[in-house]
Every structure is written in structure tokens, then in C-alpha cells.
Amino acid sequence: MDSLKCSWVMDYQQLLENIYQAILPYAKEGKQADYIPELAKVNPDQFGMCIHTIYGETAAIEQADTRFSIQSIAKVFSLAMCLSIKGDDLWKRVGKEPSGTAFNSLIQLEVEKGIPRNPFINSGAIVMADILLSNLANPEADFLNFVRAVAGNDTIDYNKEVAISERENGYLNAAIVNLLKYHGTIENDIEEVLHFYFMMCSIEMSCRELSLVFLAFANHRRKFDYAGFTLTSSQVKRMNAIMQTCGFYDEAGEFAYLVGLPGKSGVGGGIVAIYPLQYSVAVWSPRLNPKGNSVMGIKALELLTTETKESIF
């Protein structure tokens, strides 16, 4: 099996197809996110997966080219921009420890006086939205330009209906931003922050596009400089560390245990994972487990690292 280690002889296409067959029994497990009407309209019986290696190989199966709402995966882009703008000063506004509670818990926030535990829980991402609003000339355009630049693809766009639908039902996020404002940790107008936050989450991309984009985070030796936002090699690696410890809500430990790769999931059913200096992979399927992560997505990634015997550990 050692030969599997060598990516230059791995038949990724065959591997993804095998994985898909193996996880088909889980196709009806879990429940699509329905708290946002626009998301609930998506056909839940879809699955896509795509992998890109740093050597230029790629493989994709099923609906790998269907765009979906990336939701919380967008928080990786916000973090990249905030780190580029603020450097380590960012950590005065938000922590980098795993949250240890459900991703939307206000308890921790109140106990810790408005400093979110990490940039990937909702409160932390809302603080990042506030930072971007304060530092970007045209926040919505600039954010989209950055994502398009990393993706090398100008057709990527927001889905305004999803953003509006989410704002209209986003009571918990509205509670969070009000609590943050109360603690003095939000500079901008609450509605502007929420609007921008939901816009970022509404970006739609396919597995192929996401997988390609995340090569930028998988390869810290490549210069990271997009639309004027730059990260050092060390910053790229540290973003991986944050994805590893905080990328899966209250299931970060389970994901590290089963999959062993840094990554980020979204309630739209997407998951991206990175094997540093090897590959990036994106998988999508709308049915979620009770922790909010795609059931088939996690199964697929678990099989990927089990089959290739490759993980960061």
C-alpha cells in the first residue's frame, strides 16, 4: 500500500469514485438546514467532490460543478483578509481557541465580555465583518474581488436572495451582534454589519472552484497575494492551524480524529479540507448531522484519508 503514498501514481479519479460508492448508503442520512428558507429550497439529494493537488492533478465526481451556498466557509476568506490587514493585532479582537460549545452559543460570549473565542464561530465572524467594514473602501465589492482573485474566476458572486432570507430569520446572529455592540466590540452600525456578514456567507461556489481556491491555503510556499491582500508563508500555515482546531463547530475534535486534516465546513453542506503541501479537497452534500456538518461530506473525507493513509498526523 505504500505506493498510495506517492501522489504522482495515485489515481485520484478512481479513488473519488470508489469513495462515492462506499458512502452511498449514507445518502439519506441527516437533515438539510431549513432555518433559512432559501437554503431549504436546495435539492438535498446532491453530492459533489473535487480534489486538486499542488502538482496540478485534479479529479472530480458527480455535482462537482454545481454551485452551492458556501456559508461559513466564507469565514476563511474573511480571516485571510483580516489577517492581511491587521496582522497579529487581529487577536486583540478575537481569540483563537476552540469554542467547546455549540457554534452559536451566547454564553461563552457573555462570560468572556464580548471577545469571541475564535474567528469561525458566528460571533468571531461578525467581529471580522465589522473589521472589514471599517477597513475596506467598498466592503462588498472588495470582498468579492478578493475571492474572485484567489479563484481566478470572475463569475463567482453573492446570492442576494439567500443573504436577505438569512437576515430576515437571523435572530440568533442579531442577538450576537447586539451583545457584541453592548460590550463595545463592534464599531459599525449593527444592520450594516449583519447585512455584510450575510452577504459574505451567501457566496456560491462549486466544489471544483472551492477546491482550487483552497490550494492557496494548502501551499504556503506559493506567494499569497490577491487583489492587494498578502499573507506571509507563516500566516498561511497559521490559518491552517486555526482551521484544524476551530473549523468544525463543536466537532473539531471528532473531525481531527476521523479525518486528520485542517478544514472548514458550512451549513450549506460544503466542506473544504487541506493536506498542506499535498492537496486541497472540497466536498458537498446538503444533509447535515446534528452538529451542522455534512454527513456524506465527513464520511467522504474520512475515507479519503483512510484510503490514502495520509493525514497530517
Added chain:
Amino acid sequence: MDSLKCSWVMDYQQLLENIYQAILPYAKEGKQADYIPELAKVNPDQFGMCIHTIYGETAAIEQADTRFSIQSIAKVFSLAMCLSIKGDDLWKRVGKEPSGTAFNSLIQLEVEKGIPRNPFINSGAIVMADILLSNLANPEADFLNFVRAVAGNDTIDYNKEVAISERENGYLNAAIVNLLKYHGTIENDIEEVLHFYFMMCSIEMSCRELSLVFLAFANHRRKFDYAGFTLTSSQVKRMNAIMQTCGFYDEAGEFAYLVGLPGKSGVGGGIVAIYPLQYSVAVWSPRLNPKGNSVMGIKALELLTTETKESIF
């Protein structure tokens, strides 16, 4: 600098010496653990560091051969034995998510009805002590034999004075075990559990010994079979995942961010870290930061991964 990547040309001895010079300014920072009288007697102005590569190289500096109380680092050995005995059934008794609160918090335990968040917080380690008591013929002897077998060193031993000193002042751990017993998650007598728990923590080892021992966890391709306890390659890797997400109390995220390696620290001032399939490293210095991790130890490891440009990310 790319040449540094190649371990066969790295001069580790020189590297460790450079690191030591660079962190000397921090030599008086932090505060030795003093809640255990026996630990408070240790001279705080000590520092040791040792690295072992899977290729057989080694380097060591300063008090790398002085034994110290490994304390919570022993929890890695308990976990290895429990995983070997119980397999994935272990996770019915203890979780594997980062705790998100101070390492000794009873709050989470109460909220989650006696199921500790992970095996490395005190409550989780106490549950593992209970499991070992129920499953080993001669728990104290068997545990020591296991550690000696992994170390290939029969002189490693408990420090009974430290264990007794710790029991006498271990009010918080006594609170934890009583709470666990109340929730029905402890099978054995409370005093026996506490005694065994403190005995395990009292084992004394040097940086050189710890570094050598942890090669067993750094190299998942080597057969793991010591004193009758076996782990599969996959189990060894998963232990790394747990060290990565849970090994540093409430500073797991910070350690991942700064150092980027799985590892485990103890209040005796020791830290072990692993670069899978590359090396294991142990560092020791008794002065701790407010989160309970060795100040010089973390600085040294941060420099190690920065200088070698090597981390799992």
C-alpha cells in the same frame, strides 16, 4: 533556507543551542506550580531539551538528562493503554472535543452529566484511571511496566512523595471524582481512583527519555506493541489528533497557531511534541504561564518550528 527542510543535513545540536540562546531572556518569566509542595521544591531555573528523529538522530542540551515530574504528560500513556483495551468503545466514557474552558472546570462536567470533554482534562484522565483500575490485574505495576517498555528503560519510576503530596492537596480533583461518581461514571472506589491517578502523574522522566518514548507516537508506521498493549497505525495517528486539539489545556489553539505540532504539556514544566514521521521533541522548564504551560518550553518549540520551517500545517 530550503536545505533546512532536509533532516539529513540539519544540525540539530546547533539548532537547539541557538534556540536556547534565543529564549534565555524569558528564563525568569512565569511561575512554578506551587499547589503541590513537592513540586514547589524543584529548582525553577532549569531547562532541558532533547529531540529524536525517526532516522535515529538525536540532540540534547542543558538539563536534558534531569528527571522531572511528567504530570499530565502521563495522560498520553493512559490514553494509549485505554485505547488498546477498549478501542473506540472508550469514547462512550469520554469525549474527544477540546474543552474550551480551564483544564479543571467542573462546569462543563456538570452540564454534560459526567462525560468529560476529552481524555486530557483532569476529569477525562480520572475516568481513564478508573478504566485502567477495572481492567488491569496490577494497575500500578502494569502502568509502570508499559511506560518502561515503551521507553526501553527499567529505571523509570513513580515518585511516591509527589503522589502523596498531590493527593493531600488535590481538593479540585477530589471534587471532580466525587462529581463523576455522583453521575455514575466511576466504577471503583474514589480514593483508589485518586491514588492511582496521582501515582501515574508522579512518574519522573528526563527530556531525553520522554523524547525517545514519544517516537513511538511520532512514527505510526512502526509496530506499536509494548508490554502486551498494542495500537494500530490508525490509532497512533488518532492519538496525535487528540494531542493536537486537546493537549494544551485552554491553550490548544494558541499552541497550534504558534508551534503547529501535536503535543502534551504537564504542570511539572514538561512539554512533548511530535512531528509525525519526522521527530519527537521534549522540553522542560518549571516556570509556567498563566494557562499552566512552560514559558520557555513553548518559546523553544515555537522557535523550533519557525527555524526549521516545519510544522504539520
Added chain:
Amino acid sequence: MDSLKCSWVMDYQQLLENIYQAILPYAKEGKQADYIPELAKVNPDQFGMCIHTIYGETAAIEQADTRFSIQSIAKVFSLAMCLSIKGDDLWKRVGKEPSGTAFNSLIQLEVEKGIPRNPFINSGAIVMADILLSNLANPEADFLNFVRAVAGNDTIDYNKEVAISERENGYLNAAIVNLLKYHGTIENDIEEVLHFYFMMCSIEMSCRELSLVFLAFANHRRKFDYAGFTLTSSQVKRMNAIMQTCGFYDEAGEFAYLVGLPGKSGVGGGIVAIYPLQYSVAVWSPRLNPKGNSVMGIKALELLTTETKESIF
């Protein structure tokens, strides 16, 4: 001193004047509420006190006729209306246990899934505002009419500037109502609920007016029927029980201990207290202690029950 027990020989005017002299040393203690700009404009060096017995006696000192923002005291009126409308069904929407934490804590609310602990913490009062909005034809007019009817005074009114000022800075209350809405326990539009809630809190009354109004709650033998809202004798007594256990934020126990009367305080510096079947008393002074209760107000009431040797205990 036994003669003091007999209310028909008590010289209340002299008593209040003595009390005022005795508490003058505390006149500069505490800090006026400043989180609402309009409230911060009030001259903090004011004090008023008025008592009404059920026998028809009355006494008043200092600024007893100056109107101030009654703030949370208005929650007693909301509770009376909600109890009149819903009866014991009200307790399906809100509890009646003391909160045990700061009056604005979201923690308890989240743990208890959107059911506020009692009607006098902000979350409970917001739920009552929602109930009134759902059940009143003209909520603002109806609420004011009710208060005016109990007071027998048509000049009592809202202070719209205070209400607006409070909404503009009411991030914590906005967080609460969003969290409640998220848990499905708010029927109406969030902004309407908040607006109505702040309007109710903005009512301005003098000590004399408040003291007179609260006779209706002090005398459960008198028919309670105002503007179409009726309470049984038993319901009036039970409102007293709630004022006793929940009327003073996180200081209910302290107030029971020192004063021994049911009552309700507001951040405007007002406090009303009731000696059932004997008297009602209102006191006002804007400087608050750290728990949000008027410093001179509590001192005055403590002296009142100490001097008269009268409390419910």
C-alpha cells in the same frame, strides 16, 4: 416603642423627615444610570419620598412631587395587565423564580430555551410586552389608560425622548429579544416589541403618584378593576409574592433581609414597596448602587421598617 405599631398614632410626616436626616450622609454615594443619555441628564442630587396608608393617611418629603422615569417599576403594571388577560396561563410563557444572576443575563435565558425566569428581569418583561401587543387593541394607549386609571390621574404620560434614547442604546435588550425570537417565544415584530417595551419604561410619575397607585397592590381586599382590567384578591397577593422574590434584580435577598417588604425598583432611581394591608411607599433618588438600586432609596426603606418595627416577617 410599641405605640409605633399602631398606624393611627404614627406621625408619618415626622418619621419621613427623621429618615431623610439620617440618610443624608449617603447623598453622594452611588452613580446615576448613564447608559441612557436622556436619563443621564437628570440632576442626581434629588430625593423624594411619599407614603400612603390604607387608612387614608399620607406623608411626603422633599421632591416627592417631581416626576421621574419609572423604568422597571412599569413591569408591575405590565404584570397586572398580563395576569388579568391570561390568568395562570401566563406562567407558560414566563417563570416566577428569582433569577440568581444579573438582571440582564442572557446565559440563563439560553440555558432555559427562551423561557425567562420571571416577569421582572428584562427578558420576562419583554415577553410581557409581546403578550400585550398581541392582546391589546391599541397597546400604547391601553397601557397608559390602565396606569392612569389606577392612579386616578390623566396627566401621567410617556416620555418619548427617553424611550427613543433607550432604544438607540438598548443593545442588550435587542440581544435579548432576538434570542427570544430565535427560541420562538416572541409573536410580534422585534422592533415593535422593543418600541413598546421602552415606551412603557419611559412613563414618568412622582413618588406621591407611585405611592398612591401602589395602594391598589397593598390592599388586596379592595376590588381591583381599572380600565377593564381586573384581578382577584388572590392575584393581587400573588403579585406581591413576585415583587418580594424577584423585585430587586440580583439583590432580592438583600432587600428582603434589610427591608422585608415586597417591592420593585427601577434604574431611574425609584423604588416602591408595599406593606400589605398597611401602606405603600415610594422613594426616589437617582444614584444607584452596583446592583442598580437607588442607594438612598434602599437606606430610607431599611430605616422605615426598622423604625416602625414593621415588616412582613
Added chain:
Amino acid sequence: MDSLKCSWVMDYQQLLENIYQAILPYAKEGKQADYIPELAKVNPDQFGMCIHTIYGETAAIEQADTRFSIQSIAKVFSLAMCLSIKGDDLWKRVGKEPSGTAFNSLIQLEVEKGIPRNPFINSGAIVMADILLSNLANPEADFLNFVRAVAGNDTIDYNKEVAISERENGYLNAAIVNLLKYHGTIENDIEEVLHFYFMMCSIEMSCRELSLVFLAFANHRRKFDYAGFTLTSSQVKRMNAIMQTCGFYDEAGEFAYLVGLPGKSGVGGGIVAIYPLQYSVAVWSPRLNPKGNSVMGIKALELLTTETKESIF
């Protein structure tokens, strides 16, 4: 019905018998405490009730003369002794606010760094046990002498089997005392504190005896001076205030609402309540509601104050 107000014409015997008939339908509701084997042995189908007025009247029904384990009711005696010894300095060691959570919660204790919320939750009572141990020459004998002196009855005694049975299963209380010791708020040896605490709880008294004893707290005009422990009139009244706000675990508000009297309950199924300057009443029935209070006991007291139209409100 107004004539019922006049205690000199009330036929209490008839009243109690009527109440008993009315609550018989609830005779099988609830569940006896079974966490202590000795308590689980008590026949659950028992009921007793006894009332004493300050005018010397008395009435008793059913098993009013059967002794039972008073359990937490003993905390009122501890509080009386501690207040006598320490005066208001007592409140440096324990608070007087309602707890707002289950009576045995460790969470609040941890958050508030070892200062229990009030003397009637277990942690608060354990702190009082520690105070008595530090201040009494012969704690067990002195406590018993005090209770006997208030009762005027030398046959009252501990039930050592219950105390031992409770210690052996008292994991939660052991967790609490260890946590308190960790926070430095316990002066004596943990086992001594627990032993003394459980001894106090094991005292056995009948409804008739309890009702008689609590007259001492119902009548603050009578000199309180027993076995050398004295309380001022004001201190007696303030003890009533604490019973009112904290006497019924997490059901203090409900009890105030339904019954409207200060009192204290125990898991043995006993409840004592006080109508200041009127009467004291004790009721006992072992079946408890989910909050740990006697089902028939609370029903009986609710009827008592409803029928007499008498409560402190």
C-alpha cells in the same frame, strides 16, 4: 369568610382535617428520596401536619407525632447558631440571594469562587457546618443541645445510621466541600465537615415538635435565647426573610406565589412554614415533586393560606 381572619375563632383542628381530605387525591403523587438507602426505607404513605399559634392554640392530624428525618430543615438551626456567633460577619462567608439553580449546583459555586449564594443550598450549609466546627467546643453535642433547648425536649436525637448512609452516598456533597476547600473557604478537615453536616441533617423530629420549635422564629417579640445562643428581634425577622427567598431550593418563587409564607423544606418530606406573629406549621409526607419538595406538604400549605385567606402578602 372574614371571620376566618380572626385566629381566636378559627377551628384549626377542623381546618386541618378538611385540608387532609382535600389533598388525599395527591397521596400517591411524587417519589420518595431514594438516594440515601436509609431514607428509602421509610413508608412513603404517611402524612402528618401540626400547627401552633402564638396564642397557644394547637391542632394536629394523622402522623403528626411520627418522627422523620428533618434533613435540610436543620439548616435553619445552623443559621440561627451561626448568626448568633458571627452576626452580620456571617455574610462574608455566604450570600443571602436566592440561588436560581438546582439546590446542588456546583456551577454557581465555581463561578462565584467558593462563596455560596445562600445558607440553605448545600454549599452554604456546608460552610455553616465549617463555621460551627471552628466555633463550638463540642459541635455535635452543642448543636443537639441547641435544638433540644429550642424544642424544650431532650429526647430529640441524631439518627446515626442515616448520617452514615448519607455520607457513604454523598458524592455530590463531597464534590462541593472539596471545591470549597480548593477555593480556601473551608477551615476544617473535609471528612469532619461532611460528618458533622450529615449528622445535623439526620436529626429526627415529628411535625408537632417542628411546629412547636418554629414558634421561636414566628414570634420575633419573644426573647430568643437557647442554650446560650441569642438572636435579636431583628435577626429573627431576617431569618424569616431568608427562609422566604431561599427556603425551597429552586421553587422559592413558586412557594411564595402559592403559599406566601417563609419556610424551609427537607428531602425527608418535611416542610415548616411561619406566619410571623400568628403561627408556625409543620407538614410531612415523604413523596417529593421533581424539585425535591413534598407534594402533599405544598398542597396542604397552599390550602391552608387559601382557606384562611392569610399570608404575608
